[in-house]
Amino acid sequence: MDPSTSAELATVAVEAARTAGERLREVFRSRPAVETKSDFHDPVTEHDRASEETIREIIESRVPGSTVIGEEGGSAGSGEIRWYVDPIDGTANFAVGLPFFCVSIAAAVGDEVVAGVVYDPVRDDEFRADLGGSWCNGERLRSAGATRDREAVLLTSYPTPREVTAGGDGTLRRFGRMVTSFASTRRPGSTALKLAHVAGGWADVAYGSRVSPWDVAAGSLLIRQAGGAFVPLDGSIFEPGGYIAHVGGFDLAGSVMNDLVLNGRQV
Known part of the structure; x- marks a missing residue:
């Protein structure tokens, strides 16, 4: 995939993540009701499901025919572009009011991830990546630090x-x-x-x-x-x-x- 198309997909991911994230920010620390999935260590809230529905709607409207694979709703569609969606990564934190959670959306074609966003709605940090690079709030990221x-x-x-x-x-x-x-x-x-x-x-x-x-x-x-x-x-x-x-x-x-x-x- 060429970098410009990758960047366009990243823009769609950003729109979806920010739209979902705005709702999550509004309801943060409301102590929503919690259900469980596989066991009591695996929580889910109504906001996980609502966030994923919002994301799916935006992806389908911007890139119709895509395949969307979400944590809550499973896989839908059969398009070449596959979207991997975690509507709230860190639900246990979100549910009790700990400010370390995010919305994560990625687009993949074949065996390659070509675009993605991780959006932290509490800090309003937008981590965006495409085939041209990685940025946080528009600033280029450089992954460097300790060596041992x-x-x-x-x-x-x-x-x-x-x-x-x-x-x-x-x-x-x-x-x-x-x-x-x-x-x-x-x-x-x-x-x-x-x-x-x-x-x-x-x-x-x-x-x-x-x-x-x-x-x-x-x-x-x-x-x-x-x-x-x-x-x-x-x-x-x-x-x-x-x-x-x-x-x-x-x-x-x-x-x-x-x-x-x-x-x-x-x-």
Whole structure:
């Protein structure tokens, strides 16, 4: 795809994300009713569903015939352009009033993500990427920072409750290696926003063991176009699995995380 078409798709993503984000900002800290999906660790609110409906409507009106794959509504359409939509990434934070959540939208063609946006409605930060680069609020992003673990900030959601249940003490020991190896380890609660922060160089490494395509598609392009690295650990960002991402110049070979990439598996 040529860069100009990619930029046009990014503009559509921005419009959809900002429209949905405006509603989320208005209802933020209203303590909405929470339902659960797979288990009680997996919340959803009426605003997740309403946000996705808004996004789908805008995409269909601007790029008719697209395929839209959303966290709440599943897949619809059969077009060549596929949109990966997370209407609220960080629902658990949003539901209780913690200001770390976002709207994430990406467009893909074939095996390539060609446009994306991660929009933080609380801070009004618009992270946009296309095949010409990455920007935050119009300023070019440069993914640069620490070069080794002892100076780096790691953002992660590991371990998840399922991993603790399945792996027990072994899971906690692995997490302990991360905590003791990195200068700081944080679990802020939104995969897409974590990736946007690595793209900006505001954090150095991000790791996730069990994510869906709509969590990482936009963020992966943001990081790559900003000069950082995004590595899917299970072969493709379009399938559920793990990932590791880092700023440009980070010494992954010398990192405690290196074996995750070499073995191509989750911790």
